[in-house]
Amino acid sequence: MPPTGTERPRLAVWKFASCDGCQLTLLDCEDELLALTDRVEIAYFPEASSRMLDGPYDLSLVEGSITTAEEAERIQDVRRQSKQLITIGACASAGGIQALRNFADIESFKRTVYAQPDTIESLATSTPIASQVPVDFELRGCPINKSQLLYVLNQALFGQRPTLPTHSLCGECKRAGVTCVMVAGGTPCLGPVTQAGCGALCPRHNRGCYGCFGPSETANTQALSPHLERLGMDPPALVRIYRTFNAAAPQFQAESQAHERD
Amino acid sequence: MSETDPRTRTIQVDYLARVEGEGAMHLRIKDDSVEAIELRIFEPPRYFEALLVGRDFREAPDITARICGICPVAYLMSAVHAMEAACGVTPEPAVHQLRRLLYCGEWIESHGLHIHMLHLPDFLGYHDAIEAAKDHPEVVRRGLRLKQAGNALVELIGGREIHPINVRVGGFYRAPKRDELLVIRPRIEAALQDAIETADFVAQLPFPEFERAYLFVALQHPDHYPMNLGQLAFSDGRTLAVERFEDVLVETHAPYSHALQTRTREGQAVHMGPLARFAMNRDRLSPAAQAAANRAGLTRVCHNPYASIVIRAIEVVHACETALQLIDGYQPPAQPAIDVSPRAGEGCAATEAPRGLLYHHYRIDDAGRIESAQIIPPTAVNQVTIEEDLYQHVAPQVHASDEELRNLCERAIRNYDPCISCATHFLDLRVERA
Incomplete structure (x- = not known):
């Protein structure tokens, strides 16, 4: 449902395979954070709050890439619950540094790191969110830029498509x-x-x-x-x-x- | 299955909140005694130690920084020191001082975040800092200002707050001019005042009575409260060179977790982080930090993990005061970086990330290609200690409700400022009762 009257739009922040740096960028908006929460309800953001409200959500920010079967299922659920889905960061838009596995043998990767590689569940590839579900906008960067994040949030809250430079x-x-x-x-x-x-x-x-x-x-x-x-x-x-x-x-x-x- | 056994109770926290990364807890109680407590790190593995193989030695700092968005400076620092050790070079003192100043920024930023946004809501009884800000606006605003000052310092020297771009093996890409650094001085002065007020404020919080005889491990340095340099010091009196880390501390792989667990060779859990640093280095804190510790009544070793919030605040005071000193004494290095030529060999280094000692060990060939990498983050080491803390919390209270046990355990875990992205090669909480 679209937000009505005094009801604030509901924001969710999701993590997939990542370093947390892009969602941290939201908490790094020290000057804007409290003002932002007057305008949106942070309904789901486990890194920042132990209050985790059920969907649906007006806007989901998705960090990270898809590297496990569980994540591949979970992103479908996130999409179903989200009116708009915006990805944040290079992991979500291009698989991140963990996509180096795409050019290597995952089994040998597991053996390099873990004594009991058989207990590790992990896909052979790290893939972007848009390879799994429709994405409304991809915010680039490793990490993302704070001003761009605030701009994209503002646009999304006004129902406008963000336009950011795509030149070099x-x-x-x-x-x-x-x-x-x-x-x-x-x-x-x-x-x-x-x-x-x-x-x-x-x-x-x-x-x-x-x-x-x-x-x-x-x-x-x-x-x-x-x-x-x-x-x-x-x-x-x-x-x-x-x-x-x-x-x-x-x-x-x-x-x-x-x-x-x- | 035990789930259907009426004498078994399973309590599960599926997704730990206010920690960095994806962890859970699993607790199984049978016949009124704790049968299992597992801290589960289900954060998916990203295989850093494998993907580093074949990369150039100069790439390790930027690549390993992506292990953690909250403490990238720690990764940059441990990596550059390890690679410089492998290549047998030591940058000039001015470079080292700039590195310490950068690290001060990360301590202020990361501790500022943990104290106010992740840990404090537990003590004040809120879900999050935003909720807390409605009743305690000045406390939260002060915390945000502190965090911002730390971020500004990291940005000034490193180029950006998260994943700084200015650090390289051998030094920096560009050394700031003296007047560029002076610009931030008033802000750090204000941050010092905020940090002192924060330390005095958190010292008055009600702390649950809980103490354990931990084996603390931290760096120790004759002149400084440790960040980049020092030897490994154990609270049982042992000290040894960082190169001997793996002789004493060993990793094992528990099948329920994506984090490898570290113990001493004798099987003992160790505790890294603010409590450990403080225990081994208290008298090398800056004057204002020592004064704050005295006012807080922390005159000796502290064994209560809940009081870590006070020691973090004291460390922020220390980091602000140290930063001011470094800014005042700053003379740009003759060269921002020294040339580093690779040679076949091994190098290791440990530095003090905000949440504890971070160890890197690399082997490179004569062309500078990485042949092997081992990274042991503090949360992986603290994992065993956290599980032991949980056991001691829950064992006397097995009759408490699931909800009470969940809250108790989550709080106990947050004391360690766990960084799960780092430790994965690390955290998942379920409680099962039988």
């Missing part, structure tokens, strides 16, 4: 007046193929972008890779640079696999 980090970097770390400094950088949104943090710290926000809308990784090679990256290094926190995002996955065959 280069635009953000240029507007911030940062000298290009790759052209001027010879530092490999994923900025040309990574979605903007972090505030060009790494280039502002004399570091190449490492792709936290995943591929930009028109990411031309095939054009970037030869530049990275000229800066000294060999094929294994190219595989690794595309294969971190957004390893299972299609553009990054395809590019890493192309260099694995080199």
Whole structure:
């Protein structure tokens, strides 16, 4: 049911395989948190409250990726109970760092970590939420950006679809007046193929972008890779640079696999 | 099944609230005695120790930071120190001081979160801090200000609060200029005042009477209250180099949990975190923190895990005062980072995450590829101690209602500020009665 009159919209925050950093971003909105709770009812957010109310919910924020059969079932239930479902973070939009298993043998992973690997229930892949259920909006980042989160919450509460820049980090970097770390400094950088949104943090710290926000809308990784090679990256290094926190995002996955065959 | 046996009672907490990550508790009572208490970590495994194999040694800090969004600085710090040990390099003192300043930010932020948003609602009788804010607005606002000051410090040095981007093996990508650091000074000064008020406030809370003779383990350093450096110190008087961690503490895998459990080689549970640090390093706290401890009446070793909220607040005072000192004495390093060339070998390091000692151990080859990784987070170590605490809580109260036992156990677990994402390789509470 849509909220009526004085009734506040009901918010739920869900965790799947993740580090908790993206839901923590909500608690890190120290200036806005109490004002926000005047406007929404936090109905389910176990990390913050021992009061866990049943659905349905007007808005669900979903953190994490799908890595177990239980999670694959639970996300269906979350979707059924949620009027809007917005994913937060790279785990939810691209499988997260735990998607490195998608390129390896899960049984050998289990044996590496656990003495009794047979007792561990885990799928062979880590997959994004949108591979399981329809998602209303994906907020990118590892972790997400606080201002973007507040903007998306506001839009959702007004029933508006959020629009965030999908262009590459280069635009953000240029507007911030940062000298290009790759052209001027010879530092490999994923900025040309990574979605903007972090505030060009790494280039502002004399570091190449490492792709936290995943591929930009028109990411031309095939054009970037030869530049990275000229800066000294060999094929294994190219595989690794595309294969971190957004390893299972299609553009990054395809590019890493192309260099694995080199 | 025992569930149908009228003498068996099973009590279950399916999803622990106000802890970081996915855990549960399972309690089985048969004929009025506790038959089993299991802290279950059902947070799905993410296989960090496997996915690190084959990665470059310089990638370990950023990758392991993703184990935990609440204490990423701890992962960054343990990883850089372990890799520097493997490569046989030591950055200059100015880099080390900047690392301590960054860690101060994480202690303020993480303790600020746990004290006010996760732990305090138990003492004041609310479901959460937001509910508590209606009756205690100034307490909660003070907590939010503290947390924010810690976050601002992490952001200033690390680039962002969660998963900072400025830390690298050998130092930092960019060292802040002196005047950039001075900008935050007034804010940390205000935070010190808030921290002192918080410590005095939490010291007056009613604490359940509960004490156990814990074996505490923490870093110990001759000059500092420990963050990045020190040797392993045990409360039975033993001290040893961090390199000997695995000679003394061993991991086992309980089939009901995704967290490996750690005990001493002799089978004893150990307790890591604020109580342990305080027990072994009290006289190296900053002056304002010592004064706060004196006012709280904590003159000696504290064995009550509920009082951990007071020691966390005292550690926030310490972290604020230390941060001010580091800011005042800051001279940027000659180079933000030293060059680090890999060599075949092993390196390990332990640093003090807000919730306890975090140990990393890597083996790398001569090209810098990671051959093996072992990460032992404090929550995995504390898991056995938490289960023993639960037993001692429940055993005398087996006739209490399921609801009472559930609340009792959840509170006892929160004393440890458990970080389940970290420990998975870690937590799930059910109670079964027979």
